[in-house]
Amino acid sequence: MKNLSEAEVKLRIAKRVAEMLPDGGFVNLGVGIPTLAVDYLPAGKRLYIQTENGMLGVGPKPRSEAEIIPNLINASRTPITETPGCCYFDSATSFAMIRSGRMDATVIGAIQVNERGDLANWALPGKGVLGLGGAMDLVVGVKxxxxxxxxxxxxxxxxxxxxxxxxxxxxGVVNTLVTEYAVFKFKDGKMFLTEHTSDITLDEMQAMTSAHYELAEKIQIREV
Incomplete structure (x- = not known):
């Protein structure tokens, strides 16, 4: 198994997530790695990216400092660009979109995910905690x-x-889990390995995964 730098880990995950986002869909990208996905959307794929701080129509990061607008940021507080037809709104409207089931998907980070699809992503013992934020709304309000x-x-x-x-x-809220080495799907309280990269073996995968998972009937091997 190849040891990856932090930048390589983020790049692999962001690219894979970008490929699986629904074409034409309304998608929320959470803090951290998820916000990077918008920079790697395949050519021709059209998405309506929402950020919970009040924008629909998020574009990729600015290409230069000259394109940076200080107040135009995503949930990670990093600079973004606009797409044609983008709009802005208050927090109440943002969460009304999420809670009413109008968002097709959310991409969200994790501290832990268990084999039943439970998600923990907001608090670590001994660390400062800002609060659960919008994550609890996202995981139950999107498709x-x-x-x-x-x-x-x-x-x-x-x-x-x-x-x-x-x-x-x-x-039990997680549908799909993407890491730098694998893609897992959750169904009926069970976890299935559906894809892994070519630079890791199944034995190596098992050694770094405490959760019990089953092998999908057909596993895709992703060349890297």
Missing amino acids: EVIVATSHTAKNGKHKLVKSCTVPLTGI
Whole structure:
């Protein structure tokens, strides 16, 4: 298995997520790695990207400092651009979109995901906590929840676990999980490996995953 830099991990995940987002869909991108996906959308794919701080029609990051507008930022507080027809609104309208089921998907980060699709993504013991924020609305209000996260934490601890040990964001809410090495799907409370990269073996995958998962009938191997 190839050891990847932090930048390589983020790039792999963002590119894979960008490929699976629904063409023509309304999609919310959460803080961190998820916000990078808009920079890697395949040519011709049209999406309406929403950021919960009040914009529909998020474009990729500015190509130069000259294009940066200080007040034009996403949920990660990083500069973004506009797409034709974009619009702005207050927080109440933003969450009305989310809570009413109008968003096709959200891409969200994770601290832990367990084998039943429970998600924990907002609090770590001993760390400062700002609050759960909009994550709890997103995971129950959208049609599909895609988790985008590194396979393990920076200290090597497993993030794909049998049971979450930190506060939960939602129970059984994850539909798809994307890491730098794999794609997992969740159905009927079970976790299935549907894809892995060519630079990792199934044994290596098992060694870095505490969660129990089953192999899909047909597993795609992604060349990297």
